Amino acid sequence: MxxxxxxxxxxxxxxxxxxxxxxxxxxxxxxxxxxxxxxxxxxxxxxxxxxxxxxxxxxxxxxxxxxxxxxxxxxxxxxxxxxxxxxxxxxxxxxxxxxxxxxxxxxxxxxxxxxxxxxxxxxxxxxxxxIRKDDTEIAALRDAGAAIDRVHERVGEWLRPGRTEREVGADIARAIIDEGHETVDFVIVGSGPNGASPHHEVSDRVIETGDPVVVDIGGTMPSGYCSDSTRNYLAGGTAPAAYREAYAVLEAAQRAQLEHARPGVTAESVDAIGRQIIADAGYGELFIHRTGHGIGQETHEEPYIVEGNDLVLEEGMAFSIEPGIYFDGQFGARIEDIVVCTADGLEVLNNTPRGLVAL
Incomplete structure (x- = not known):
């Protein structure tokens, strides 16, 4: 039809x-x-x-x-x-x-x-x-996820101390097109304190040795379907101890959310399970946004994975799972994957390493 x-x-x-x-x-x-x-x-x-x-x-x-x-x-x-x-x-x-x-x-x-x-x-x-993707749409989202994964796999070519966020962002934007996207929708390169702003984009700040860097990128494929994935990088040196401790909690929270999400559970329950882990570790006030958003022909669409949304997830629903912890004025981290509900579980469409990637 x-x-x-x-x-x-x-x-x-x-x-x-x-x-x-x-x-x-x-x-x-x-x-x-x-x-x-x-x-x-x-x-x-x-x-x-x-x-x-x-x-x-x-x-x-x-x-x-x-x-x-x-x-x-x-x-x-x-x-x-x-x-x-x-x-x-x-x-x-x-x-x-x-x-x-x-x-x-x-x-x-x-x-x-x-x-x-x-x-x-x-x-x-x-x-x-x-809100419910058919097999063709899921295949398109799968292709989009693989394309943005290929860009993340190349971030080490450009991200290093001495370069500005803007320079790194420009290289990433070219790669988004080179790896199959039709348009670049956004490029966030948040180094050091700029990583504490979830929608920072880029600036002329020079990346320093030891900076944690949030890289959140996405584009639209010729099919019309979007990609969106966030990974975290260390620009040489050693990350601050407080960052490493918070990052371990963030990984545990996102892992629990990936294990929980599936048809039959509510959108808000996916948010709650990760938010509780982060709160129990003492970072509750530093998780300042919803867990995720739907994705398809728009980067942000239904369903939204947030407290108060009692929508029951169904097969074919695609959305992000992206908890974050942000230390204002110091650094931040966010781990984001696009997932789609299958008949009896969850397919994760982004598959690059979720741990802090040392460059």
Whole structure:
């Protein structure tokens, strides 16, 4: 069954008369079309009954056709109002679902073009489909995991004392492409005290001998599926004793989470089991973020592995397990693997060494 047909069925069940989806991961998921996020409107009109239409600017028509979309295509000229075109295609309906990432200007323009239609978020509906990966999607995530593993295996080529984080990050970014990714999504090289900031990225700080370095990297493959993996490196010398002690606790916590996660347990229980180990060792206040996030055509999507999420994990759900411990102003560490729930357990998609890698 076409992915958009599954979304159509859910829309009908939930009383949504039409879904309106603009460029982004949801559009790619439903149609395979990677549309440019232009100021000109591109919008999938997916009625709960009948056939969908992809509305595109006329100058993007050939690109849409070349992408192989299996929907009708309606193009609009520069002097036409695309929102009126969408309204005509939707017709007189009670409820429309708009994608979560639609620009506010477009939401208001569609509201003006369809003043009697109630708008609701379409994201929760589409996420019901995206949260469970099929075999093809899991294979794509497996390829992404292997590609980013190959980059981590090469970090020793670039990471050494005397170089800046920015220089190392630039080399890593080139390798992400060289190892098969279509785009670089992020490169974090957090050396010494910068490792205590989970989303640090890079700076002009010169890496020093004995610095622990957090390297968190990811990209998007030609398939549209993402990679994301964090490993920790020692740039020569000896790591501080306090760091080594905390790192041993972090390894134990992540190992326990990997052993616990599987279909039938809740997302929050995966977080809790590792967080308790870290707290019992005296580092509870230093674990400052959730354990993980789902991954697919976006790096961050459902399910989120966090306290308060009582979602029961199911076969096909893919997510990160990435506990961290952060000493503000000194150093930090995070170990991250992407995993996917199988019929009776867990497949880990990142397989480089999880221990501190001395370079």
């Amino acid at each position: 076409n992915t958009w047909r599954k979304a159509q069925e859910l829309a009908a069940q939930q009383g949504i008369d039409a879904l309106l989806v603009t460029p982004g991961a949801d559009l790619r998921y439903l149609t395979g079309y990677v549309a440019l996020p232009l100021e000109r409107l591109t919008c999938l009109v997916l009625p709960s009954q009948g056939e969908p239409t992809l509305v595109v600017p006329h100058l993007e028509r050939q690109a849409a056709i070349a992408s192989g979309v299996d929907t009708a295509i309606a193009s609009w000229q520069e002097t036409e109002d695309p929102y009126e075109l969408v309204a005509r295609l939707v017709g007189d309906v009670a409820t429309v679902g708009v994608d979560d990432h639609m620009w506010a200007s477009r939401v208001f323009a569609l509201q003006a073009a369809m003043p009697t239609a109630r708008q609701v978020l379409a994201g929760p509906l589409v996420q019901q489909l995206r």
